Amino acid sequence: MLKEGDKAPDFTLKDADESDVSLSDFKGKWVVLYFYPKDNTPGCTIEALDFTALKKDFEKKNAVILGISKDNCKAHQKFIEGKKLTITLLSDEDTKVNQKYGVWQLKKFMGREYMGTHRSTFLIDPKGKIAKIWYGVSPDGHAKEVLKALG
Helix, strand or coil: CCCCCCECCCCEEEECCCCEEEHHHHCCCEEEEEECCCCCCHHHHHHHHHHHHCHHHHHHCCEEEEEEECCCHHHHHHHHHHHCCCCEEEECCCCHHHHHCCCEEEEEECCEEEEEECCEEEEECCCCEEEEEEECCCCCCHHHHHHHHCC
């Protein structure tokens, strides 16, 4: 498991427009890297809408918001258009980045076990180190909590 103070693992993933986005593109900025299970589901929608609503406040603190799920680029595009999101969503279909960050885990729902994304957020400082980690995030109010951590 990653710890606060660790160097954030670099990655390159496709955004909703199928353009490459790398963590290293944001050196010198704060990065809010949040992992969520699935586009257009209730909790994930709350989280994405809250981050979108606060995007300008994050930008004032020199921070960018990147959401990652295993949904494909087309699903991200529909989610962005349908909910009028302004944040960047990245596709991790093979879950390699989920695994690098330790958020691809065994989950249980209604007696069934399966592998899935454990909702988590990593606040990465301008030098690429993990400043704060939230595991097992509750979507309601989380974006405000992350913004508050930026000071």
